[in-house]
Amino acid sequence: MAKLTVPASHRFVEGFYDLPVFVGVDVHKRSYSVAILRPDGQLLDWTTPADPDQLAYLLASLPVRVDAVAYEAGPTGFSLARKLEALGLPVIVAAPSRIPRPVAATNKTDSLDCRKLAEYAARGLADPIAIPSEQEDAARTLVRRRHQTTDSLRKVKQRIRGFLLFQGKQEPPGLDHWSKAAIEALRHLSMEPEALEVLLSLLRELDFLVQEQRRLDERIWEYCRRRGEEEKIRALMSVPGVGPVVAHSFATELFNPRRFNRQEER
DSSP states (O other): OOOHHHHHHHHHTTTTTTTTEEEEEOOOSEEEEEEEEEETTEEEEEEEEEEEEHHHHHHHHSSSSEEEEEOOOSSSTTTTHHHHHHOOOOOOOOEESOOOOOSSSOOOHHHHHHHHHHHHHTTTTOOOOOOOOHHHHHHHHHHHHHHHHHHHHHHHHHHHHHHHHHTTTOOTTTTTOHHHHHHHHHHTTOOOOOHHHHHHHHHHHHHHHHHHHHHHHHHHHHHHHHOHHHHHHHHHSSSSTTHHHHHHHHHHTTTTGGOOOOOOGG
């Protein structure tokens, strides 16, 4: 589909200057599929390169009142939403799981998807999720990276124990708790040089992940101190079973609890 020029989009909304229009965007890594819904129900869609600045300025330049720009949350994050908000455009970043889906199988194209998003936004059927600031988003990625590191740490421990089983070697005492003595004993197991090199490689990976986890913990604590959230973290940790990792996860993932309308949503 050919790109739409700015004058063409302006011509499409001529005569509707005092009436609301809705925009749906199907966001991809390399391209955006965009649809404008006029008050009379007419739709116009086009494809443009995935450039948040270009799209934001184009929509802001339309000589109409844009009531909402809607797109689905996904791997492209919130950069487009923040660009649109910076230019005063109302944004709906919709949760994919809460967007209405047809019961029967239908055609699915980028053009149809952006058109449906515009229609859902006009009907109030696109439930928005909270849009974090750039700083809040960065803090969430830091905590999520910490969880990824923990998961990798668990997997490398499983690989080490599986390797010992495959080689017919007994686990040294203390390996259940991965004590320093047990890890050191692994380095001195008697086996063929090539097999020992595999084990040492796994232990180097283990050591890297342990150090990386500690480094991330320090950065997360540093972020909370910088934001003055130590009291919040301590309050969360006063709940039985909630430690530093869970407390930091709550504090960053629920970056602004006041955004919930009712107590039961908190």
